[in-house]
Amino acid sequence: MRAYVRGLPGESERKNGWTLAEAAGQSGPERMRRLLNFYARDSDGLRDDVRQSVVEVPGDARHGVLVVDETGFLKKGVRSAGVARQYSGTAGRIDNCQIGVLLAHASDRGRALIDRELYLPRERSDDRSRCRAAGIGDEVAFATGPALARAMIERSVAAGAPFGWVSADEI
Known part of the structure; x- marks a missing residue:
C-alpha cells in the first residue's frame, strides 16, 4: 500500500x-x-477518518476555511468511471478526462483535503450498465458540481469540521 x-x-x-x-x-x-x-476498502470511512484528523490537529474554527475546487484527470481510455470528453482546467481544453470535485480545509496551521466526489456527466450517470461495470452503484445519480460541493460541505458541517464564516465587511 x-x-x-x-x-x-x-x-x-x-x-x-x-x-x-x-x-x-x-x-x-x-x-x-x-x-x-x-x-476490501472503505473510501467513505477513510474520508471520515482524515476529516476527523484535520478537526483534531490543524483545524481552526476562527481562521480556517473550506475550499472547494474541481480538477480534471486526463484519461486515455474509456473504462474509468465518469470518463468523457469534457472541459478540463488541467488541460485547458475539452479532452477525455474525469472531473473530481474536492473539498479542503485550510488555515495558518496547515491544509488538507477532507472530501472528494467524482463528477459523472449525465450521459455517463444515465448509462447504468457502464456505471455498474465501473463499480458505481445504482444509488449514484447525476449531480452538478455545485450540488456535489454542497453535499461535501454539509457532511463537513455535520462532522463538526471547524471553519469560520467571513462576512463581506471582513474581506
Whole structure:
C-alpha cells in the first residue's frame, strides 16, 4: 500500500498495476493488482477518518476555511468511471478526462483535503450498465458540481469540521 501511495504522484504518465509496480521496484504487477482488486476498502470511512484528523490537529474554527475546487484527470481510455470528453482546467481544453470535485480545509496551521466526489456527466450517470461495470452503484445519480460541493460541505458541517464564516465587511 505504501508503494502504491508513493507511486501515485510519480512521473509515470499512466498509473496502473504495471507502472506502479515498476516505480516500486517490483518485478511484476501482481502485488499491486491484488491490492487494487481483492482487498476490501472503505473510501467513505477513510474520508471520515482524515476529516476527523484535520478537526483534531490543524483545524481552526476562527481562521480556517473550506475550499472547494474541481480538477480534471486526463484519461486515455474509456473504462474509468465518469470518463468523457469534457472541459478540463488541467488541460485547458475539452479532452477525455474525469472531473473530481474536492473539498479542503485550510488555515495558518496547515491544509488538507477532507472530501472528494467524482463528477459523472449525465450521459455517463444515465448509462447504468457502464456505471455498474465501473463499480458505481445504482444509488449514484447525476449531480452538478455545485450540488456535489454542497453535499461535501454539509457532511463537513455535520462532522463538526471547524471553519469560520467571513462576512463581506471582513474581506
